[in-house]
Amino acid sequence: MINVDLTAANLLKNGFHVVRCKTAKEAAEYCLAQAKPGMSAGSGGSLTLQQLGLLEALEAKGVEVIYHYGHDLTPAERRFNMRRELMADIYFCSANAITEQGWIFNTDGAGNRVAATILGPEKVYIVASTNKIVSDLAAAERRVAEIAPYNCQRLHFDTPCALTGVCEDCDSPDRSCRVQVTLKRPPRTVDITVVLVDEKLGV
Secondary structure (H helix, E strand, O other): OOHHHHHHHHHHOOOOOOEEEOOHHHHHHHHHHOOOOOOEEEEEEOOOHHOHHHHHHHOOOOOOOOOOOOOOOOOHHHHHHHHHOOOOOOOEEEEEEOOOOOOOOEEEEHHHHHHHHHOOOOOEEEEHHHHEEEOOHHHHHHHHHHHHHHHHHHOOOHHHHHHHHHOOOOOOOOOOOOEEEEEOOOOOOEEEEEEEEEEOOOO
């Protein structure tokens, strides 16, 4: 049985800020309140953020949201915007898993999300539902292997797992599991708040 209270306590002990929200609506309202009109915001490509409707709400508030996906961007424009996100005033993303010992685990294809949480904006908000809490790092890696096929299908990646539904540790050019980062403590120059949401979000 996963212990959410223990996880929150260990995140705090490890130097992360923690905000507990019962619903997605409460989490969206909290995140929206952290940005002021005129600020710039970057984000990791996140189903959780999509479900919150956060990026649209930020734009409606007068925040410049930097997109590295959609919007008919060329590959060069996409990479340029990924780099711009590292200089944004604020950054929002989710996590693939959070361990009970208070470690945040993420796996990226391009590395833009993990880069932003390591040496990007001074303020980073990681929004994750409590169903992403796992016992330890080995369980976090297993969780990523389980959800990767769904994410590759959702993003229309041409990977073996998108066809079979099972991670095959492939060498596909579209492979999304390329960079793994475990945040055991916040990096020295980045202030990280973990927003734990009791309502199920993402995958």
